[in-house]
Amino acid sequence: MSLTDVAIKNARPRDKAYRITDGAGMYLEITPSGGKHWRLKYRFSGKEKRLALGSYPLVSLKDARRRRDDARRLLANGIDPGVERRIQKAAAVARSANSFEVVAREWFARQAPTWARSHADKVIARLENDVFPWLGGRPIADISAPDVLAVLRRVEKRGALDTAHRVHQNCGQVFRYAIATGRASRDVSADLRGALAPAQHTHFAAITQPQEVAELLRALDGFQGTFVVQCALRLGPLLFVRPGELRTAHWRDFDLEGAQWRYNVSKTRTDHLVPLSTQAVSILSDLHALTGHRQFVFPGRDVRKPMSGAAVNAALRRLGYDTKTEITGHGFRAMARTILHEQLRFPCEVIEHQLAHRVADNLGTAYNRTKFIDDRVRMMQVWADYLDKLKAGSPVAAVDAR
Structure with a gap:
């Protein structure tokens, strides 16, 4: 029965x-x-x-x-x-082993060591927040262009158009890695070119007029926050390095007696040398008394970690500056590049090397940290002296510093 x-x-x-x-x-x-x-x-x-x-x-x-x-x-x-x-x-089991997330994490693990930490964190965050929840568990070979477009539309719908374009780019990189490793036959994201509205790219806000720079420098000196952040604010214009490189600086890389800072550039993975003006050495010497026994020049609340990436911009906002339209920590670079060339007449190639940009001369010589070093040492001191004059209210007429 x-x-x-x-x-x-x-x-x-x-x-x-x-x-x-x-x-x-x-x-x-x-x-x-x-x-x-x-x-x-x-x-x-x-x-x-x-x-x-x-x-x-x-x-x-x-x-x-x-x-x-x-x-x-x-x-x-x-x-x-x-x-x-x-x-x-x-x-x-095979499909699970070849899922989009498995392939993407494998690709990320291979690429991340060659990237700046901040860039790597942004890439994996985009994948984890905007892609894996919808495509992560699916076999990468079974994913179609409309599947990827649905993911991009979700990002686009919340108004993050630039992020949508970056997600599209990252998906393409994962698909191409899957092709190279025999787990997909084509990059379906390539079919989506033109599917998103063009992203509107903007430059970092920067102040480049000498009179406005003078006001900014006086405001920085009057900052009432922590001494660590105050020093970072004052060094930003003097050194004009990338904000991430400044806030994560290690004391072991500084030679205050030799007036030099040597480190590895996060964006180009090249060694870089920053000549230190007497003004920069003075600020760093004062700071060394407070944080010199630590790993980081600018430690955060957790002294085992560097200062927050938002600290400098937050300080600028406290001083009354709009970090979207007036000045950001990154804007000190544009400020220096513009005034060093237009007001102090330093050659572009000298400035670009000090900015740690990849610059090839007419002989095709690759960037190296000591190129134009004598000119750069002189330029950094002239620049610091010029900023002091601006801050003191001295005349701001163009000066030929060649």
């Missing part, structure tokens, strides 16, 4: 496992511990075999019968359902 739900519920465990049958080879096995497991007994190639169909009550009587019937259809077509199940499990 066929089983009923009542009979199954009333089946009690015994000292030994026993079976109650439902027909067509299916039975329910009740173990001494009370477990109830569906089994199918069948023969294939003259051998008797067993196939597990699940456990009750997770698999109901109705579902167990459906699984039994599916297995019997395979048998009718000459397929061993036990072997077929192992094949399907292996395929599922």
